[in-house]
Amino acid sequence: MLVSPMLVIGLAAAADLLMPHWQFNRLLGAAPALAAAMWPVAGTLAIGLLALLTAIALSTAHHQLGHTPSVFTLLAILAITLAAAYASRVRQHRERVLAAVRTVADTAQQVLRPPIPRQLGCVDVEVLYQAAAAHARIGGDFYEARRTEYGVRMIIGDVRGNGLPAVEAASVMLTSFRVHVRNAPDLPYLAGRLETSMREYCEEVPGDDVLERFITVLLVEIPAGEPIARLVNCGHPAPLLLHEGDVREVEPSAPSPPINMAALLGDHYQVDTVPFTVGDRLLLYTDGVSESRDFTGTFYPLAQRVRRWVSAGPRQLLDHLHHDVLAYVSGSRDDDLAALVAHRVGPGDRRHRRRP
Known part of the structure; x- marks a missing residue:
């Protein structure tokens, strides 16, 4: 589902607000990682940015912005977003190659059978x-x-x-x-x-x-x-x-x-x-x-x-x-x-x- 990365952000934010001691904000990095499997590079970066802004907002709400755990969480989301964008680019390239191969196979099928x-x-x-x-x-x-x-x-x-x-x-x-x-x-x-x-x-x-x-x-x-x-x-x-x-x-x-x-x-x-x-x-x-x-x-x-x-x-x-x-x-x-x-x-x- 294309909306699943945003669903992850929403659920992680809600859980973190209800149970701040569990630090559910660390799960926000899963959103861009999930987006890489189905979104293009620009969309993956947008999801990562949304996750990063959500993490900042949660840290501000808990008065933890600037603290070491909060900074580490933000850096982790940023790193995951960049890696996810690269993975999305690789996936799209492979999908284009596979589509070209299937086109050739379909043509060969029409000739052979x-x-x-x-x-x-x-x-x-x-x-x-x-x-x-x-x-x-x-x-x-x-x-x-x-x-x-x-x-x-x-x-x-x-x-x-x-x-x-x-x-x-x-x-x-x-x-x-x-x-x-x-x-x-x-x-x-x-x-x-x-x-x-x-x-x-x-x-x-x-x-x-x-x-x-x-x-x-x-x-x-x-x-x-x-x-x-x-x-x-x-x-x-x-x-x-x-x-x-x-x-x-x-x-x-x-x-x-x-x-x-x-x-x-x-x-x-x-x-x-x-x-x-x-x-x-x-x-x-x-x-x-x-x-x-x-x-x-x-x-x-x-x-x-x-x-x-x-x-x-x-x-x-x-x-x-x-x-x-x-x-x-x-x-x-x-x-x-x-x-x-x-x-x-x-x-x-x-x-x-x-x-x-």
Whole structure:
């Protein structure tokens, strides 16, 4: 509260007048110290001056002005005021720097993860993202969805590690996906192009951890004319299929290598096909969701929790999931959190549905 420094002065003055032997006037120095946390430099100095004048008035009222304790109290308030003014100046400088950093982060967010259209042909899409770092807007989890002649194609991925290297690797993946998604004849070809892009990036930006730079990716294709969804899972957590009131994990029938691991594990990408009719939903997510832990170290029971919200709409499902994960986790999270819901709709559904 901006008025709290003045409230401190008022309470200290009243207490000192009522109980002069307790010397509550010494608490007046707390006012400028408190003002430094919320007021600009000029305001902090004004609060300090007010505290100093109040201390002089109290000393005069008690006939102690000029006595050693009174002089010491006045000098202490003056010193605290000057220190508080300097602290206020430092705080304001840091706030300006933080505001500039947030502006850059917001711009990078728009480039790296621009808003996905809610309606892509026969599919409605809703997304959720939260970086692990406090006040961060971007991280190593990423997603994208595009409409192509082959249907709606989506990607969700998680870069190993964190920080700026993870953000840069995520940008490489998203750029490659956007370049090749429309012309790739199938998902294995698209996965191969992602592998090539990441390998070339690692060659251009060498380092001791090149072999450890890998990315788990899930690719999804939902053709408009077929009630199915095709998936290529490159080491990513298995998505959840919400079909006719049931929730099940869509595990890959055969493993596909994470991106940048084809040289070690081979470049075979397995395509799995699942029924995906009108009303069905696919929940894609990163391990920031599935590997969240409570205070006992137990993983978040994602499938079990999602069954509670099986009848919720895509946006409501993600909102429930977000709040539930935050409530489940003990302490602060140490991983990014990203999720995407793809909901297949029919032509009649879109005509009568209202968007929030």
